[in-house]
Amino acid sequence: MKRPKELRRQWLLEKFGFVNALTTSHVSSCVWVHAVSVGEVMAVIALLKKIKEKYPRKVLLLTTITDTGQKIAKERSPEGTNILYMPFDIPVILRRFFRKIRPELLIILETELWPNLFRVSRQFRVPVILLNGRISEKSFRGYKKSSFFMKKILSNVDLFCMQTEVYAERIKSIGVDNGKIKILGNFKFDIKPPLKVPEWSDKIKGPVIIAGSTHDGEEELITSIFIRLKKDFPDLNLILAPRHPDRFKDVEALLKLKRLPFVKCSAFSGRLITSNVELLKGIIILLDSVGELSAVYGISDIAIIGKSFRGYGGQNPLEPAYWGKPLICGPHMENFPFIEDFYSKGAAIKVNEEGLYSALKELLLSPEKAKEIGLKAQQLYRKNTGAVDRAMEVLDDYIRE
Numbered sequence: 001m002k003r004p005k006e007l008r009r010q011w012l013l014e015k016f017g018f019v020n021a022l023t024t025s026h027v028s029s030c031v032w033v034h035a036v037s038v039g040e041v042m043a044v045i046a047l048l049k050k051i052k053e054k055y056p057r058k059v060l061l062l063t064t065i066t067d068t069g070q071k072i073a074k075e076r077s078p079e080g081t082n083i084l085y086m087p088f089d090i091p092v093i094l095r096r097f098f099r100k101i102r103p104e105l106l107i108i109l110e111t112e113l114w115p116n117l118f119r120v121s122r123q124f125r126v127p128v129i130l131l132n133g134r135i136s137e138k139s140f141r142g143y144k145k146s147s148f149f150m151k152k153i154l155s156n157v158d159l160f161c162m163q164t165e166v167y168a169e170r171i172k173s174i175g176v177d178n179g180k181i182k183i184l185g186n187f188k189f190d191i192k193p194p195l196k197v198p199e200w201s202d203k204i205k206g207p208v209i210i211a212g213s214t215h216d217g218e219e220e221l222i223t224s225i226f227i228r229l230k231k232d233f234p235d236l237n238l239i240l241a242p243r244h245p246d247r248f249k250d251v252e253a254l255l256k257l258k259r260l261p262f263v264k265c266s267a268f269s270g271r272l273i274t275s276n277v278e279l280l281k282g283i284i285i286l287l288d289s290v291g292e293l294s295a296v297y298g299i300s301d302i303a304i305i306g307k308s309f310r311g312y313g314g315q316n317p318l319e320p321a322y323w324g325k326p327l328i329c330g331p332h333m334e335n336f337p338f339i340e341d342f343y344s345k346g347a348a349i350k351v352n353e354e355g356l357y358s359a360l361k362e363l364l365l366s367p368e369k370a371k372e373i374g375l376k377a378q379q380l381y382r383k384n385t386g387a388v389d390r391a392m393e394v395l396d397d398y399i400r401e
Contacts, residue, residue, distance in 0.1 A: 002246075003067060004067075007067060010085070011085055014084045014085040014087065015085055015086075015087055015088050015093075016087065016088065016093055016096075017087045017088075017093040017094065017095075017096035017097035017100070018096070019084060019097065019100050019101070020100070021100050021101070021102075022059050022061065022082055022100070022101050022102070029057065029058055029059055029102075029104060029400075030058070030059045030060075030061055030101050030102055030103045030104060031051060031055070031058050031059070031060055031061070031103070031104065031105050031107070031399060032061045032063070032101065032103040032105065032106045032107065033047070033048065033060070033061065033062050033063070033107045033109070034062075034063045034064075034086055034106070034107070034108050034109060034112055035062065035063075035064055035069065035073075035109040035110075035112075036064060036065045036066065036069065036086075036109070036110075036112055037064065037065060037066040037068060037069040038066070038068050038069055038072050038290070038291075039188075039316060040064075040069070040109040040110055040112075040132075041062070041064060041069050041072045041073050041076070042072060042076070042188075042191055042294070043109065043110075043132055043187040043188050043190075043191060044062075044109055044131075044132075044187065045076045045077065045191070046187070046190045046191065046192070046388045047131070047187065047388050047391060047392070048060060048062065048077055048078050048081060049078050050388060050389075050392050051392075051395070051399070052078040052080070052081075054392070055399055055401070058399065059080075059082065060077075060078065060080070060081045060082065061081070061082045061083075061084065061101055061103070062077055062081055062082070062083050062084075063083075063084050063085065063086040063087075064083070064085065064086065065085070065086050068245060068290050070083060070085065071290055071291065072290065072291050075291055076291075089114045089115065089116045089117055090116060091116050091119070091120055094116055094117060094120040095120055095123075095124075098120060098121075098124045098126070103124075103126050104126065104399070104400065105126065105127055105129070105395075105398050105399060106121050106126050106127070106128045106129070107129050107131055107395075108128065108129070108130045108131070108157075109130075109131060109132055109187075110130075110132050110133060110134055111133065111134055111135060111136075111139060113150075113153060113154070115153045118153060118154075118156035118157055119156055121156065122156045127158045127159075127398050128156060128157045128158055128159075129157070129158060129159045129161065129394070129395070129398065130157055130159070130160045130161060130162075131161045131184075131187070131391055132161070132163060132184075132186065132187040132188075132387070132391075133160050133161055133162040133163060133167055133171065134162065134163050134164075134167045134335075135167050135170045135171060135174075136313065136334060136335055137334060138312075138334070140170045140174075143174050144173070144174065147174050147175055148175075150174050150175065151174065151175030151176075154171075154174065154175060154176050155175075157176075157180070158180065158398075159180055159181075159182065159394065160176055160180055160181045160182070161182045161183075161184045161391060161394060162181060162182070162183055162184070163183075163184070163185060163186040163187075163387075164183065164185075164186075164337065164338070165183055166337060168181050168182075168183050182394065184387050184390040184391055184394070185384060185386060185387030185390065186338065186384065186387055187387050187388055187391070188316060188318050189318060189381060189384040189385045189386075189387060190385050190386070190387055190388040191294070191318065191319065191322070192322070193294035193295050193297065193298070193319055193322055193323070194294065194295040195295075195298075196295065197295050197296060197298045197299050198265070198268075198292060198295065198296065199268075200265060200268040200280070201296065201299040203280045204237055204280045204281070204285075204299065205235060205237075205280065205281040206233075206235030206236055206237055206281050206282060207233060207235065207236055207237065207301045207302075207364060208236075208237045208238075208239060208299055208300045208301050208302075209226070209236065209237070209238050209239070209300065209301065209302045209303075209304065209360065210238075210239040210241065210296065210297060210299075210300035210302070210303050210304065210320075211238065211239070211240050211241065211304040211306060212241045212293055212297065212303060212304070212305065212306055212315065212319070212320070213241060213242075213243040213293070213305070213306035213307060213315035213316070214240060214241065214242050214243060214251075214306035214307070215242075215243055215306055215307045215310055215311040216247070216250075216310065216311070217309075217310035217311075218306055218307070218309050218310045218311075219240055219242065219251050219254055220254060221309060221310065221353060221356070222238070222240070222304065222356075223238070223240075223254070223255070223258060223260060223284070225356055225357045225360065226238045226260075226284070227260070228357055229357070229360060229361060229364065230282065232361070232364075233364055234282055235281055235282050236282060236364070237280065237281070237282065237283055237284070237285065238283075238284045238285070239284075239285045239287055239296060239300065240255075240284060240285070240286050240287065241287035241293045241296070241306075242287075242288075243306055243307065243315065245288075245290055248286070248288040251286060252264065252286060252288070255284060255286065260284055261282075261283050261284065262283060262284035262285065262286055263280070263283060263284075263285055263286070264285075264286045264288045265285055265286065265287050265288060265289055265292070266288045266289060293319070294319045294322075297319050297320040297322075297323050297325060298323045300320065300323075300325055301325070301326075301363075301364075301367070301370060302325065302326055302328065302360060302363050302364070302370060303317075303320035303325045303326065303327055303328065304328050304329075304356075304360075305317050305320075305327060305328065305329045305330070305333070307332070308329045308330030308331070308332045308333050309330035309331075309332070309352075309353055309356070310330075311332065312332050312334065313332060313333070313334050313335035313336075314329065314330070314332055314333035314334065314335055314336050314339070316336065317329065317333070317336060317339060317342070317348065317377075318381060320374075320377070321342075321347070321377040321378060321380065321381040322378065322381055323374075323378070324371075324374040324375055324377065324378035325374045325377070326348075326349070326363055326370045326371075326373035326374045326377065327342065327347070327348035327349065327373070327374075327377055328348070328349045328351060328356065328359055328360065328363075329348055329349070329350050329351075330350075330351065330352065330353070330356075331350065331351075331352050333350075338384070341380065342376075342377060342380060345376055345380060346372075346373060346376055347373060347376035347377040347379075347380050348373070348377060349373065
C-alpha cells in the first residue's frame with residue numbers, strides 16, 4: 001500500500017510469479033541477474049552491458065526488490081533487458097517463475113542469500129553464482145551462530161566470487177568449500193557515473209559541499225555545521241541527498257523548521273535556470289530525485305559520505321572518488337573495508353561528529369590540499385578496476401554460446 005497506485009498491480013503479480021514468458025531464441029537462453037536495490041543495480045550495469053555485447057542472442061533478466069532499484073534498472077540497463085520484481089522466496093511461487101522464464105544461469109549480487117531460491121534453482125538444474133560477494137562483520141556473526149543451517153543453504157550455490165580475501169575467509173568459515181570460492185575484486189570500482197552533470201548545476205556559484213546518501217540525524221548535524229561555515233564562507237552551497245526517497249519530505253520539513261534557504265532540485269523540472277542566478281549561491285539544494293547523485297558528485301568540491309556519522313556501515317565512497325573529490329567519512333564505514341586503504345594513503349579523511357566542522361573548514365581554506373586528496377582517491381579508484389572483466393571470464397564457463 002505504500003507503493004504508488006500504478007505500481008501495485010505489477011508488484012503483486014510479479015511477487016507471486018505471474019509473469020509473461022520471456023522471448024528466447026532457444027530453450028534455457030535467459031541469464032537472470034538479481035540485484036536488490038540501487039547500489040547493487042548500479043554495480044551490475046557494467047556486467048550486463050558486457051554480457052549483452054558478448055552474447056547478443058541471450059535474453060537478460062534483471063530482478064530487484066525495491067522500487068528505486070527498478071527505476072535505476074530501467075534507466076541504466078542495456079536495451080532489451082527484462083526488468084521484474086524478485087518473486088517471494090516461496091517454492092510454489094518460484095517454480096511458477098522458473099517455468100516461465102526458463103533461466104540457464106542465475107547470478108546473485110553481493111549478500112542476497114535466499115534459501116528457497118537456491119533450492120529451487122538446484123531442482124531446475126540452474127547454476128547459481130554469487131558475484132561481488134561480501135559479508136559484513138555483523139552478518140558474519142549472525143551466520144556463524146546458524147552455520148549448520150547456512151552451510152545447507154550455501155551448498156546449493158555453485159560458485160562464490162568474493163570482493164576481498166577477508167570476505168572469502170568469512171564465507172569459507174561458514175562452511176563453503178574452498179574450491180567454490182574465488183576473489184575477483186569489487187564491481188563498484190567499475191561503476192562509471194554519467195559524465196553529464198544536471199543542467200541546473202551550471203548555475204551554482206561558490207564552493208559546493210555534497211552530503212551523499214545521508215541517514216536520519218545526519219542532515220541535522222550537517223546543516224548545523226553548514227550554518228557555522230557560512231559565517232566565513234558566505235557563498236558556500238550545500239547539496240543534501242537523503243539515501244531513501246521516503247525521507248525527502250522529512251528533510252524538507254527540517255530545513256523549513258530551521259528556516260534555512262533551500263531549493264528542491266525537483267523544482268527545476270529538468271529545465272536550465274536562466275534567471276535569478278543568486279538563487280543557487282550560498283544555498284542548500286535538496287536532491288529529491290533518484291539516480292542523479294553519482295553525476296552530481298562531479299560538481300562538488302568536498303564530499304561527505306552518508307550513514308557514516310549516524311547509523312552503521314557507511315555508503316559508497318567510490319562515486320566521488322571517480323570524480324577526484326576529497327572524501328570525508330565518519331567513524332562508521334564498516335560495509336566498505338577498502339576505505340582503510342584510502343585513509344592510509346591520504347585519499348580520504350576520517351573524523352567523528354566533533355571533528356567534521358574543522359575538517360571541512362580546513363579543506364575550504366586550502367583548495368590545493370582538497371585537490372590533492374581528491375586526486376589520490378581517483379588514483380586508488382582507477383588502480384582497483386577490472387573486477388567486471390574477471391567476472392566475465394568466470395561466466396564464460398556457464399553461459400552457452
